[in-house]
Amino acid sequence: MQASADSTLIAASASRRRRTAPSRLSWIGLAAVLVTLLALIPLGFILWVTVQTGWETATALIFRPRVGELLVNTLLLEVLAVPACAVLSVALAWLTERSDLPGARLWAWLCVAPLAVPAFIHSYAWVSIVPGLNGLSAGALVSVLAYFPFLYLPVSAALRRLDPALEDAAAALGHGPWSVFFRVVLPQLRLALCGGALLVGLHLLAEYGLFVFVRFDTFTTAIVDQFQSTFNGPAANMLAGVLIACCFALLALEMLARGDERYARVGFGAARRLVPASLGRATWPCLLLFALVALLSLGVPFYTIARWLLAGGLQVWRLDEISAALGHTTVLALGGALLATLAAIPMAWLSIRAPGRLQRVLEGCNYMVGALPGVVVALALVTLTVRYLLPLYQTLATILVAYMLMFLPRAIISLRASIAQAPVELEQAAMNLGRKPLDALWSTTIRLSAPGAAAGMALVALGILNELTATQMLAPNGTRTLALAFWAYSGEIDYAAAAPYALIMVAASLPLTWLLYVQSKKMAGQ
Amino acid sequence: MKSIISTPVLCALAAMLVAAPVMAQDREIVVYNAQHESLAKEWAAGFTRDTGIKVTLRNGSDSEFSNQIVAEGKASPADVFLTENSPAMTQVEQAGLFAQVDPDTLALVEDQYRPSSGQWIGIAARSTVFAYNKTKLTEDQLPKSLLDLADPQWKGRWGASPSGPDFQAIVSALLQLKGEEATAGWLKAMKANFKAYRGNNTVLKAVNTGEIDGGIIYHYYWFGDRARTAENSNEVELHYFRNGDPGAFVSISGGGVLASSKHPQEAQAFLKWIVGKAGQQVLRDGTSYEYTVGKGEASNAALVPLEDLQAPRIDPHTLNSRKVTDLMTDAGLL
Numbered sequence: 001m002q003a004s005a006d007s008t009l010i011a012a013s014a015s016r017r018r019r020t021a022p023s024r025l026s027w028i029g030l031a032a033v034l035v036t037l038l039a040l041i042p043l044g045f046i047l048w049v050t051v052q053t054g055w056e057t058a059t060a061l062i063f064r065p066r067v068g069e070l071l072v073n074t075l076l077l078e079v080l081a082v083p084a085c086a087v088l089s090v091a092l093a094w095l096t097e098r099s100d101l102p103g104a105r106l107w108a109w110l111c112v113a114p115l116a117v118p119a120f121i122h123s124y125a126w127v128s129i130v131p132g133l134n135g136l137s138a139g140a141l142v143s144v145l146a147y148f149p150f151l152y153l154p155v156s157a158a159l160r161r162l163d164p165a166l167e168d169a170a171a172a173l174g175h176g177p178w179s180v181f182f183r184v185v186l187p188q189l190r191l192a193l194c195g196g197a198l199l200v201g202l203h204l205l206a207e208y209g210l211f212v213f214v215r216f217d218t219f220t221t222a223i224v225d226q227f228q229s230t231f232n233g234p235a236a237n238m239l240a241g242v243l244i245a246c247c248f249a250l251l252a253l254e255m256l257a258r259g260d261e262r263y264a265r266v267g268f269g270a271a272r273r274l275v276p277a278s279l280g281r282a283t284w285p286c287l288l289l290f291a292l293v294a295l296l297s298l299g300v301p302f303y304t305i306a307r308w309l310l311a312g313g314l315q316v317w318r319l320d321e322i323s324a325a326l327g328h329t330t331v332l333a334l335g336g337a338l339l340a341t342l343a344a345i346p347m348a349w350l351s352i353r354a355p356g357r358l359q360r361v362l363e364g365c366n367y368m369v370g371a372l373p374g375v376v377v378a379l380a381l382v383t384l385t386v387r388y389l390l391p392l393y394q395t396l397a398t399i400l401v402a403y404m405l406m407f408l409p410r411a412i413i414s415l416r417a418s419i420a421q422a423p424v425e426l427e428q429a430a431m432n433l434g435r436k437p438l439d440a441l442w443s444t445t446i447r448l449s450a451p452g453a454a455a456g457m458a459l460v461a462l463g464i465l466n467e468l469t470a471t472q473m474l475a476p477n478g479t480r481t482l483a484l485a486f487w488a489y490s491g492e493i494d495y496a497a498a499a500p501y502a503l504i505m506v507a508a509s510l511p512l513t514w515l516l517y518v519q520s521k522k523m524a525g526q
Numbered sequence: 527m528k529s530i531i532s533t534p535v536l537c538a539l540a541a542m543l544v545a546a547p548v549m550a551q552d553r554e555i556v557v558y559n560a561q562h563e564s565l566a567k568e569w570a571a572g573f574t575r576d577t578g579i580k581v582t583l584r585n586g587s588d589s590e591f592s593n594q595i596v597a598e599g600k601a602s603p604a605d606v607f608l609t610e611n612s613p614a615m616t617q618v619e620q621a622g623l624f625a626q627v628d629p630d631t632l633a634l635v636e637d638q639y640r641p642s643s644g645q646w647i648g649i650a651a652r653s654t655v656f657a658y659n660k661t662k663l664t665e666d667q668l669p670k671s672l673l674d675l676a677d678p679q680w681k682g683r684w685g686a687s688p689s690g691p692d693f694q695a696i697v698s699a700l701l702q703l704k705g706e707e708a709t710a711g712w713l714k715a716m717k718a719n720f721k722a723y724r725g726n727n728t729v730l731k732a733v734n735t736g737e738i739d740g741g742i743i744y745h746y747y748w749f750g751d752r753a754r755t756a757e758n759s760n761e762v763e764l765h766y767f768r769n770g771d772p773g774a775f776v777s778i779s780g781g782g783v784l785a786s787s788k789h790p791q792e793a794q795a796f797l798k799w800i801v802g803k804a805g806q807q808v809l810r811d812g813t814s815y816e817y818t819v820g821k822g823e824a825s826n827a828a829l830v831p832l833e834d835l836q837a838p839r840i841d842p843h844t845l846n847s848r849k850v851t852d853l854m855t856d857a858g859l860l
Binding site: 061064065066069131132212215217221222225226227228229230231232233235386387390393394477478488491492493 | 556562563564582583584585586587589590591592593594597598601603689691694722723724725727728731735737751758848851854855856858860
């Protein structure tokens, strides 16, 4: 006893000699490792179930025609929708950022606003207007309209930051405007394009509601089918395994496509102000393009919701049900956002204050798990809790953990940006003035990064607000979120009764989307 | 560590975790409900009004819940299990997880709508139909049997909702009547011939717009839509296969009390209420258009009487849900 107390003393004085930084680091490092281990549970569990199922059953369930069908569907969808999103976004972003398009700021906002409409509401609107809409082309069309802002945002931000000197040099060397665009501008957009395309691709893999409305089968819809027929049968787990492989393939593809060219500008001086290109006679066709995009991506959903609200009249406003759903959604969204942000603190802090190999591995793991579709995370957590952790089964704790795992990357990214802006000297000064390390951290850096934390929480809350599959599978008994209520009514083809929920979801998402828009402007220094 | 996670944050988290089990109070039961949400809500509201016992519904589908209950075992939070079709009931019964239904409750229901074991009880019934678009098909072009739909001449012309429990129950009847080999063959032909939808309502809607000539669904979707706006059924008529055909299958919706229920009395009372006068009246006068099963309880007058449907004689006990999902997974339908 005495010996151990002595050694503690020695350790304490030793750490004091090292100016206490390492002890704080190890606490935070430990927390980051714990969060990462938690994040790896769903992935590990699906793999473990696959191994447990046995080679013969597993191969029989993985190598069957149905899986091939789903694979072809998924591949075609990605190949059609992602490039279409990219081309559309580059065109829209160039016009809003680099040309003299009238009303460019308004159009720029209208290009981000479709994000406020959950993908399944886009789809609900389209099948209301064109009832026979179905299959691959319908899936691709609605996906492009719902997801192109994920590409528009980074591409327009990158365009805003470009140094026109490079373009001037190319032009001086005799390149025409198109040649300059393809040889100088486009390569500089590569990182933004890759990142945005990855995001769109992952959303396509994870989306459920959108594809159910247009009757297009993907791995996610097939897993939900299996879940509804067998709860957590082996076939669902095997499909989840293949879906995980698809996600990783996308991640790897993005890493390859990103390349390792340098795009930074070397030398002193600031970039010249951009001179907007004159559109001249092309102005009208360009305005028409924007009007068309806004009509299809915003007009259609808003028109449909308004139409069903009118048709439904007052009786679809069942206020007791709606307020209960609003309450449940708020608790889940706030709880999930809070948990995700708390869990993101150690990782975000490490990546700014103590970057290193361990930190890179941990962060990579977290992004990987964030890339997994909700249905996979939920399937793993349902099976795990019902088999081994019964007290946590069907509890709020489990569903909040699921949200945390799914949306952790959003929280980390936002937090990291504002921790980077908080000077480390403040932390050191606080400790010199006698605060304990964690206390010092809390009263300086964490407080200063509150704006980033708030932005991260808003993004996580937005994700939870629109989440359908994991909520369906993990919700505690009696829970009914806005998305679940919308889904239940639209499943019974009672589109009018579903409309109030659609309206509320869109109305709640709009401010969060605005925040996203403002944030992207700020990152580009405007 | 105390300082980094501030007290208000901790309190908020703790409060939410404590608030988690919304259930588990006295005089309150949890129902795993695979029946239509609107019908179950009406039953629950009526029961609460009459008895003061609160009902929490968890909504899902038949075999999702039966497999879930088996996975949960004795720890299941559910007190009562309600289904749309009987195969899921049989699965839970075979796992030994049901309590005996009270004898006076059993006495309220006709013999043919409950298993002799008395482990669960029929709460409603529904008939398989071929819903067809009357501008696309005349009466003499209709299929004589469910089996005819495997014929190449029906390629691309009919639809169903294979991921739904209703269709899976129909397949279980086919399996029971015609055997495994014939069923597997029929499912394979179906995969090549049919168009897949999610939900019987969606099938009905597609028949109405003429996307497909006909679809296999249950009768009440059509009656319900006709009673509302007829928006998805005004071009649709129903064809009953009759003659003991697998396609004339009448499915029994079941209700049972779990042996692990912590509120067995309240749970039994709920079941009794459903099959009793008040619960069956909801079926007769409400918007569900499902058949009643209670003794002396007439069905909605708009429906074709159950006795006239010439349904095949099938003991609900013999319907096997797991085999069906396996066969359908093999056929690439799931």
